[in-house]
Amino acid sequence: MSGGFEVIQAGIQASIQDLGRIGLTQIGVSRAGALDEFAFHHANKLLGNKYGSNMLEILLGGVKLKAKRATTFILTGAKVDATINNKPIEIWKTYKIDDGDILNLGFATCGVRVYLAVKDGFNIEQKYGSCSVNIKEKLGGKQLQAKEFLPFTCNCLSDNRKLPNKYLQNYDKLLIMRVVAGYQWDMFNHEEREKFFNTLYRVTGQNDRMGYRLSGDKIVSTCKGIISEPIAYGSVQIPTHGEPIVLLKERQTIGGYPKIGAVIPVDCFRLAQAKQDTHVKFKLVSLDMARDINIEFYKFFKEF
Amino acid sequence: MKLNYSLGESFNVASVDSVIIYFGQKISESVAKDVRSAFYALKNAKIESITELVPSYTSIMVTYNFLKISHKDICKKIDEVLRVVDKSCSENRARLISIPVYYGLEVGLDLQKLSKIKNRSIDEIISLHVDKEYFVYVIGFSPGFPYMGEVDPILATSRLANPRAKVPKGSVGIADNQTAIYPQSSPGGWQILGRTPIELFDTSYDGFSYLKVGDRVKFKQVNKKQFLELGGKL
Numbered sequence: 001m002s003g004g005f006e007v008i009q010a011g012i013q014a015s016i017q018d019l020g021r022i023g024l025t026q027i028g029v030s031r032a033g034a035l036d037e038f039a040f041h042h043a044n045k046l047l048g049n050k051y052g053s054n055m056l057e058i059l060l061g062g063v064k065l066k067a068k069r070a071t072t073f074i075l076t077g078a079k080v081d082a083t084i085n086n087k088p089i090e091i092w093k094t095y096k097i098d099d100g101d102i103l104n105l106g107f108a109t110c111g112v113r114v115y116l117a118v119k120d121g122f123n124i125e126q127k128y129g130s131c132s133v134n135i136k137e138k139l140g141g142k143q144l145q146a147k148e149f150l151p152f153t154c155n156c157l158s159d160n161r162k163l164p165n166k167y168l169q170n171y172d173k174l175l176i177m178r179v180v181a182g183y184q185w186d187m188f189n190h191e192e193r194e195k196f197f198n199t200l201y202r203v204t205g206q207n208d209r210m211g212y213r214l215s216g217d218k219i220v221s222t223c224k225g226i227i228s229e230p231i232a233y234g235s236v237q238i239p240t241h242g243e244p245i246v247l248l249k250e251r252q253t254i255g256g257y258p259k260i261g262a263v264i265p266v267d268c269f270r271l272a273q274a275k276q277d278t279h280v281k282f283k284l285v286s287l288d289m290a291r292d293i294n295i296e297f298y299k300f301f302k303e304f
Numbered sequence: 305m306k307l308n309y310s311l312g313e314s315f316n317v318a319s320v321d322s323v324i325i326y327f328g329q330k331i332s333e334s335v336a337k338d339v340r341s342a343f344y345a346l347k348n349a350k351i352e353s354i355t356e357l358v359p360s361y362t363s364i365m366v367t368y369n370f371l372k373i374s375h376k377d378i379c380k381k382i383d384e385v386l387r388v389v390d391k392s393c394s395e396n397r398a399r400l401i402s403i404p405v406y407y408g409l410e411v412g413l414d415l416q417k418l419s420k421i422k423n424r425s426i427d428e429i430i431s432l433h434v435d436k437e438y439f440v441y442v443i444g445f446s447p448g449f450p451y452m453g454e455v456d457p458i459l460a461t462s463r464l465a466n467p468r469a470k471v472p473k474g475s476v477g478i479a480d481n482q483t484a485i486y487p488q489s490s491p492g493g494w495q496i497l498g499r500t501p502i503e504l505f506d507t508s509y510d511g512f513s514y515l516k517v518g519d520r521v522k523f524k525q526v527n528k529k530q531f532l533e534l535g536g537k538l
Contacts, residue, residue, distance in 0.1 A: 025358045025367075026343075027505070027513035028444045128512060137447055137488070182317035183324065227331055228442065228451075230358035230365035232319035254360050254444035262319030287375055290320040298371055 002123065003069025003099070004151040007144060011062035011105070014144035015133035016124055018054040021140075024128060025230065025253050029139065032132040033249050035209060035272035036113050037265070038169065039077035041301040043117035046074055046094055046161045051302050053121035054131040056144065058114040061105040063144070067097045072119045072157040078111030078171065078273060092163040096156050111171035111273040123151040135209060136250055171273040177246070177263045178285040178293070179236060184258035187223040188238075195219060196260060196282060201244065203271075203278045209250035211237075212271055214280060218242025221258045228256040234263040236282070244282075246271060264290045266297045305391050307338050311383045321370040322356075323379060324363050325386075331361045331453075336441050339364060340398075340518035341391040349385040353378070359517045360442050361451075400437070400520045403485070403500050405476050406531035407433075410538060411499035413475075414464075418495060422458060432456045433476075433497055433523060438483060440519045448487035448505030448513045452521055455483050467493030474499045474536065476523065501536030 017040070020033025034040035034057055044053050056063075061080045075082055075091040082089050083104045089095055091114075097103060108114060124131045127140040134140055188196070201216035219238050230253060231237070237245045237257045246263050248271070263271065264285070274280065285293075309327050318324040327342065328335035343359040346366070356367035368378045407430045409415055419426045438452035445451075454460075460481045468491065471477070475486045477494030484494060487504035504514045515521065526534070 022355050024447075024512065025356045026443065026517070027447060027511065028449050029447045029512075128507070139447060180317060180320055182319060227329075227361050227363075228444070229324065229360045229363045230318075230322075230444075232322040232324075232365065232367065234319050252445060253358065254442060259318075261317075262322075264320050287317060287320065291370055291374065294320060295371055 001069065001154045002151055003067065003071060003154045004149050005065040005103075006068060007063070007146055007148045007150065008066055008102070009062060009064035010144040010146045010148070012059050013135065014056050014058040014063055015135060016054050016122060016131050016141060017057045017133065018131045019052040020132045020249060021128050021130040028253050029128065029137070030134060030250050030253055031233070032130070032134040032140070032209070034115070035249055036077055036115070036269045038269045039113070039115045042092070042163055042167070043074050043076040043115050045301055046163060047072060047117055047119050048157065049117065049120060053117070054124060055115050055117035055121065056150070058105065058116060060112055061107040061114055063105045063116070065103045065150075067099060067101045067103065069154045070096060070098045070156055071152050071154055072096050073103075074117050075105075075114055076117070076163075077113050077115045078108035080108045080114050081106035090162070092168065094157060094161045112275050113273055118152045119155045119157060120153055123153060134250060169270070171270070172278065175267070175270055175274055175278060175280040176283050177267040177271060177280055178290060179261045179263055179282050180285060180287050180290045181261045182259070183235070183261065184221065184223055184226065185260055187221040187258055188219065188260050189222070192219050192221065193260075196244070197284060199281070201280045201282075203274045203276055203280060205276045207276070209248060211245050211247040211251055212274070213243065213245045215243055219244065219260070223258045225256055226258055228254045231255050231259070232262050234265060234268045235259045236261055236263060248272060265294055307342055307386055307389055307391055308335075309338070309342075309386065311379065315379050315382075317375065318365055322365055322367040323375060323382070324365045325382065326363045328362045331441070333439055335362050336439060338391060341389050342386055343517060345385050345389045346382065351381050351385070360444070398518050398520055399516075400522065401515065402522050402524050403502055404526040404530065404534055405498040405500050405523045406526055406528060406536060407498035408528055411472070411475070411496075413496040414477075415497055418461060418497070421461070424458070429459065429497070430525060432459045433478070433483070434525050438521045440515050440517055440521060443513055443515065443517060446488060446490055448515070450484055450504070450515045450521075452483045454481040457481070461495050463493035464495065467491055471496065472499065474501065476500055499531070499536060501531055501534035
């Protein structure tokens with residue numbers, strides 16, 4: 001039986017995301033997909049969903065939905081005051097919602113992106129191999145609109161599941177971003193590298209699904225611009241103004257600024273939850289270590 | 305002829321799941337041909353665990369499933385493929401594609417200005433653009449956006465000082481010695497000469513993009529009536 005959510009309030013910027021489009025970077029399509037995979041995968045796992053099932057990524061909150069028929073859902077990610085029919089509910093915990101119930105989200109108090117997943121995901125057709133909305137390119141759909149209907153198959157879990165507290169993250173804490181050296185690493189001399197890894201940077205207001213611009217000590221490279229080349233996920237671009245930009249999933253596919261290396265995926269997930277003025281620091285890790293840390297993360301969710 | 309790269313020097317880490325391979329330090333058609341040969345060789349080799357192959361002017365970035373394979377092993381696999389590529393044989397496969405363009409003043413937003421700056425008639429400006437055959441170096445920036453080169457030196461012009469908030473879909477423009485087409489309307493600073501009715505990015509195309517890296521492109525001037533008949537919008 002099918003049901004769905006009727007959107008009463010669409011919030012600031014909410015969009016359907018899965019793990020994004022794979023294999024299209026070569027024709028200028030960025031991958032997109034859920035920015036905080038920690039919250040994303042836990043939501044699917046707690047609901048017993050297929051790996052990578054789509055869900056709503058909600059920037060800051062402010063979304064109000066009315067259920068048409070029942071489903072089991074979960075909120076993960078940023079801490080937000082949420083209610084069903086004005087009764088407070090917890091995040092990181094599954095709930096059943098019934099026909100006619102109103103789910104209301106306040107605004108995030110810790111972290112910036114809330115994930116709302118339903119049992120088996122929303123019934124949304126893929127475009128170019130994914131349900132993800134690329135907001136900048138207006139590809140794969142649009143950001144959530146009031147009066148829109150988000151269809152789901154009515155399927156409820158018999159019990160409520162909750163993420164054990166030991167897994168919970170504090171999104172406000174100083175964020176250490178582990179970086180593998182790469183790309184134009186050699187164009188930054190020893191002093192500049194030292195400065196890069198010793199500076200306490202601050203997240204600026206210029207942050208979105210494309211990337212996060214940081215503010216702090218300026219880094220200088222010997223390079224005056226490079227021939228445009230492909231940009232990897234997590235790349236730390238150092239433009240002429242000298243302040244780093246960490247590029248995330250909706251980044252441009254190619255670019256001509258030097259890059260000192262790339263932040264590892266699990267730390268990009270955390271960065272995507274950092275609000276303005278959060279302090280961040282970079283830390284150099286070896287490629288092998290970076291790989292081990294990420295394997296540790298993914299093997300919890302997926303067999304490979 | 306062998307590709308110009310070496311396993312030790314040309315392979316750089318880009319991130320924990322990506323490696324970038326450089327085939328030269330300057331933009332040239334010869335380096336671009338190496339990139340193209342390597343790109344298609346790697347594509348056809350269908351190496352398991354490669355998720356993205358992204359060619360650009362002088363480089364290719366390979367993104368792989370790092371959960372399954374290490375940096376060292378993927379580099380070895382890539383090298384095994386590239387070592388046996390003979391770039392002379394892949395050249396014949398380049399497609400030549402003709403793209404109709406309407407160079408009317410109502411769509412060629414910068415035609416009149418360029419004619420003044422270059423001290424050439426509008427017809428001469430159009431001829432300079434139409435007479436040359438271009439090579440698709442890169443598809444990037446936005447979905448299906450082709451960077452093509454090189455335009456006649458007389459025509460080469462830097463980007464607008466103030467980019468337009470909205471460049472109409474299908475606009476054909478130049479920036480420095482490159483020419484390109486805007487597949488969607490978007491902000492942009494290229495000097496606009498005309499407009500094509502061709503869709504560059506669509507689900508109906510195999511691979512979604514009308515053009516592919518390495519294609520040869522020739523623009524064909526059409527009049528307003530033909531432009532509209534082909535589905536062009538003013």
